[in-house]
Amino acid sequence: MGGMRVKFNKQVTVDFLDNQEEHGRDKTFYHNQIVEVERMEETVRGFVDLIFENGDAAIGIPKQGLTVL
Numbered sequence: 001m002g003g004m005r006v007k008f009n010k011q012v013t014v015d016f017l018d019n020q021e022e023h024g025r026d027k028t029f030y031h032n033q034i035v036e037v038e039r040m041e042e043t044v045r046g047f048v049d050l051i052f053e054n055g056d057a058a059i060g061i062p063k064q065g066l067t068v069l
Helices: none
Strands: 004-008 012-017 025-029 034-037 039-042 047-051 057-062 066-068
Touching: 004 039, 025 057, 034 047
Parallel strands: none
Antiparallel strands: 004 034, 004 066, 012 025, 012 057, 039 047, 047 057
């Protein structure tokens, strides 16, 4: 099954977990930026994690800040 594309409706800085590193880091996604992800998981009400194909994850993104394309 293929991934999905999501577009950011506003600039947001989130915790980014690289599957190659022990520690997360901040990563900023910009207004109108489009990324391809393997899946999106709702964790807390109104927030989602984006899971990338290589296992990286962007954590705690406000759901209203995204549009699924």
